[in-house]
Amino acid sequence: MSVLSYLIPISLLLGGLGLAGFLYTVRSNQYDDPQGDARRILSDEWDERPKP
Amino acid sequence: MTTVARPQMAVCPGCIAAPDGQNVEAPANARLALSLPTIHCQACISTIERALNDHPEVETARVNLTLKRALIEAGPDLKAADLIPLLEDLGFEAHELDLSALTATDQDKAGRDLLMRLAVAGFASMNVMLLSVSVWSGASDATRDLFHWISAAITFPAILFSGQPFFRNAWQALRVKRLNMDVPIVLALVLALVTSLWETSLSGEHAYFDAALTLTFFLLAGRYLDHRTRAVARSAAEELAALEVPRALRLDDTGATAEVALGDLVVGDHLLVRPGGRMPVDGQVISGQSELDRSLLTGETLPVFVETGSSVSAGEVNLTGPLTVRVTAVGADSSLHQLTELVAIAESGRSRYTSLADQAAKLYAPGVHILSALAFLGWYLFTFDMRVALNIAAAVLIITCPCALGLAVPAVTTAASGRLFKKGMLIKHATALERLAEIDTVVFDKTGTLTNGTPQVDDFAALSAQGQQVAYALARGSDHPLSAAICKAAEAIGVVPAPVDDLREVPGFGTEAHLEGRQVRLGRAAWVGAEPAAQTAAYLDLGLGDVQAITFSDSLRPGAEAVVQDLIRSGKEIWLISGDAENVVRDMAARLGITKWVANALPQEKSERINTLVEQGHKVLMVGDGLNDTAALTAAHVAISPASALDAARVASDIVLLGRDLRPIAEACALSQQARRRIQENFRIATLYNIVAVPLAIAGLATPLVAALAMSTSSITVSLNALRLR
Numbered sequence: 001m002s003v004l005s006y007l008i009p010i011s012l013l014l015g016g017l018g019l020a021g022f023l024y025t026v027r028s029n030q031y032d033d034p035q036g037d038a039r040r041i042l043s044d045e046w047d048e049r050p051k052p
Numbered sequence: 053m054t055t056v057a058r059p060q061m062a063v064c065p066g067c068i069a070a071p072d073g074q075n076v077e078a079p080a081n082a083r084l085a086l087s088l089p090t091i092h093c094q095a096c097i098s099t100i101e102r103a104l105n106d107h108p109e110v111e112t113a114r115v116n117l118t119l120k121r122a123l124i125e126a127g128p129d130l131k132a133a134d135l136i137p138l139l140e141d142l143g144f145e146a147h148e149l150d151l152s153a154l155t156a157t158d159q160d161k162a163g164r165d166l167l168m169r170l171a172v173a174g175f176a177s178m179n180v181m182l183l184s185v186s187v188w189s190g191a192s193d194a195t196r197d198l199f200h201w202i203s204a205a206i207t208f209p210a211i212l213f214s215g216q217p218f219f220r221n222a223w224q225a226l227r228v229k230r231l232n233m234d235v236p237i238v239l240a241l242v243l244a245l246v247t248s249l250w251e252t253s254l255s256g257e258h259a260y261f262d263a264a265l266t267l268t269f270f271l272l273a274g275r276y277l278d279h280r281t282r283a284v285a286r287s288a289a290e291e292l293a294a295l296e297v298p299r300a301l302r303l304d305d306t307g308a309t310a311e312v313a314l315g316d317l318v319v320g321d322h323l324l325v326r327p328g329g330r331m332p333v334d335g336q337v338i339s340g341q342s343e344l345d346r347s348l349l350t351g352e353t354l355p356v357f358v359e360t361g362s363s364v365s366a367g368e369v370n371l372t373g374p375l376t377v378r379v380t381a382v383g384a385d386s387s388l389h390q391l392t393e394l395v396a397i398a399e400s401g402r403s404r405y406t407s408l409a410d411q412a413a414k415l416y417a418p419g420v421h422i423l424s425a426l427a428f429l430g431w432y433l434f435t436f437d438m439r440v441a442l443n444i445a446a447a448v449l450i451i452t453c454p455c456a457l458g459l460a461v462p463a464v465t466t467a468a469s470g471r472l473f474k475k476g477m478l479i480k481h482a483t484a485l486e487r488l489a490e491i492d493t494v495v496f497d498k499t500g501t502l503t504n505g506t507p508q509v510d511d512f513a514a515l516s517a518q519g520q521q522v523a524y525a526l527a528r529g530s531d532h533p534l535s536a537a538i539c540k541a542a543e544a545i546g547v548v549p550a551p552v553d554d555l556r557e558v559p560g561f562g563t564e565a566h567l568e569g570r571q572v573r574l575g576r577a578a579w580v581g582a583e584p585a586a587q588t589a590a591y592l593d594l595g596l597g598d599v600q601a602i603t604f605s606d607s608l609r610p611g612a613e614a615v616v617q618d619l620i621r622s623g624k625e626i627w628l629i630s631g632d633a634e635n636v637v638r639d640m641a642a643r644l645g646i647t648k649w650v651a652n653a654l655p656q657e658k659s660e661r662i663n664t665l666v667e668q669g670h671k672v673l674m675v676g677d678g679l680n681d682t683a684a685l686t687a688a689h690v691a692i693s694p695a696s697a698l699d700a701a702r703v704a705s706d707i708v709l710l711g712r713d714l715r716p717i718a719e720a721c722a723l724s725q726q727a728r729r730r731i732q733e734n735f736r737i738a739t740l741y742n743i744v745a746v747p748l749a750i751a752g753l754a755t756p757l758v759a760a761l762a763m764s765t766s767s768i769t770v771s772l773n774a775l776r777l778r
Binding site: 004008011012015016019022023026027032034035036040042045 | 164
């Protein structure tokens with residue numbers, strides 16, 4: 001059962017990583033315009049060079 | 053503007069070139085906001101952003117497709133009016149939004165806060181559930197204790213953080229010595245945590261950490277749904293208000309005009325009100341002649357003639373000539389504000405209503421507490437073992453916990469308001485749907501609600517051919533609504549305008565011209581020398597001695613007949629209460645098949661009439677749009693106003709009708725009854741689960757596994773039942 005001493009911390013860490021990622025997206029306003037963001041990815045305006 | 057460094061997400065090779073700049077944050081201190089109702093794709097977004105950013109004064113502009121809005125940060129001199137033509141040239145409809153009326157960011161903060169707590173509770177409950185599954189499937193001794201301790205270490209901080217909304221609400225209720233839904237929730241959480249910790253420290257078998265967390269998670273999910281529905285409705289309602297930017301044209305001593313905000317006006321200022329403009333304040337006309345449309349204030353469709361010395365009040369629409377107005381009252385003294393006070397007196401219709409959730413809580417909260425206390429007492433007297441008794445009391449509380457009850461209402465209202473929003477109805481108030489399900493009487497206002505508020509010529513063909521041609525020619529010289537109606541009627545049958553000379557508009561009276569040496573006139577009765585009729589009419593003088601009257605009636609809104617028929621068919625009593633003249637109201641009632649009507653109603657009479665209906669035990673739905681309806685809207689059980697209504701009327705109503713069509717009202721009534729049925733079903737389902745599980749808990753047979761199963765299945769059935777709504 002000693003494998004538990006690795007697995008439990010690892011699973012908690014991975015889960016925590018997901019939680020931290022989600023909180024980051026919430027804090028940085030990434031859900032303000034879900035429809036717009038879904039559409040913007042289709043625009044080829046800046047495909048050749050990055051937006052200045 | 054704040055810019056947060058973002059990691060470059062290079063997951064697929066095609067995305068490496070994806071511009072990082074796409075995620076530039078919305079300008080934090082935007083100065084201008086434009087509503088763009090017609091945008092729908094990425095091409096629109098980039099065209100508009102490019103056009104706006106190319107403007108030399110604009111610093112940054114960002115389009116939000118979800119809200120159909122552009123936020124622009126720009127130099128201090130730039131006005132929205134400079135940008136609107138720019139976008140209109142590109143083929144996009146654009147309207148200025150009043151930024152001070154948009155406070156969505158504050159609500160957003162509350163929503164984000166709830167979402168954060170929901171995420172933490174979700175994360176913690178998943179982890180603890182995994183540990184619990186291994187305990188249920190046979191982990192024992194030291195392993196079980198280890199798992200319980202780890203669960204405790206996750207659960208305590210998670211609940212302390214996520215459960216704060218419940219703790220706060222429960223404390224607020226307890227402080228005024230009342231019980232709400234949150235009190236049993238908090239008690240269950242606290243008791244579950246304390247007994248589980250105690251059990252764990254004694255190497256006990258049963259711990260309810262997972263139950264406490266899933267409970268928090270499900271309840272937060274319910275709260276979040278509830279919040280979202282309301283936030284969406286509120287932001288849409290705010291947008292309607294923000295579209296009316298309150299401005300006035302002030303004249304200075306030299307006669308030059310300057311655009312100023314309403315708040316800057318003082319008594320004695322001189323204002324210019326152009327034809328088509330709405331009176332911003334109360335005042336007195338000091339020069340100019342015109343006609344005023346008072347229908348939003350009084351429901352009267354006949355335009356009123358004004359000249360130097362006449363007094364005007366805020367909300368009236370200037371129809372023909374420019375008017376110079378001296379301000380006599382601003383802010384609290386204006387007639388608009390006095391109507392608001394009338395509304396404050398009428399306030400009571402809604403406050404008497406207890407929501408279904410509160411009704412359930414009133415029955416439920418004391419019941420649970422008594423049950424759990426009895427279980428504790430019984431087991432303590434039976435075994436004299438504090439630990440067993442406490443364990444069983446905790447199990448009873450957790451199993452009866454209102455998880456499904458907490459989801460029962462928000463799941464249904466979210467589904468229903470989503471459906472109604474698609475049909476063009478905006479549910480502003482949380483309990484509006486429940487109340488709408490109860491109504492048995494519908495009161496309609498006439499002008500602007502059942503009708504478009506735009507006149508139509510009754511019988512244009514009754515005029516002679518020459519009459520038609522002259523009327524069309526004269527009507528083309530004016531922007532007056534009656535002239536516009538004549539033009540429309542003439543164009544519809546392909547009339548050629550008569551060749552008239554010297555066409556000119558006499559503001560407040562009509563238009564005149566010369567035809568073959570005779571003077572021809574179209575205008576008010578007194579001006580052309582005719583007897584005024586009771587109906588809305590314009591008078592045509594062909595210069596041949598006799599004067600012909602062209603009568604008008606208001607055109608019905610699309611769906612008006614259908615909605616009245618539908619409501620009558622579903623057994624509701626229909627009233628038509630209007631401030632307009634008797635014969636007009638009678639005709640309208642007859643046309644729609646409404647048997648009960650009241651004409652010439654003053655604002656007070658409207659709300660009194662509704663109060664009388666309420667006293668007779670009716671639940672009244674009021675549909676109205678004008679200022680004169682505001683008090684009545686407030687007094688009614690439920691109030692609906694069209695989007696074209698004045699801001700004050702929209703604020704007083706629970707539901708706003710976004711489109712022109714009235715038919716959604718009948719559909720909403722049917723849907724609300726269905727929603728109410730679903731909510732009651734949900735309560736029954738939740739109760740059924742309790743009836744099965746509570747005896748087990750009291751008998752001491754409930755394990756954490758049973759608690760988890762009962763809770764999850766009841767929550768899921770309740771949510772699925774809500775989704776059956778069509």
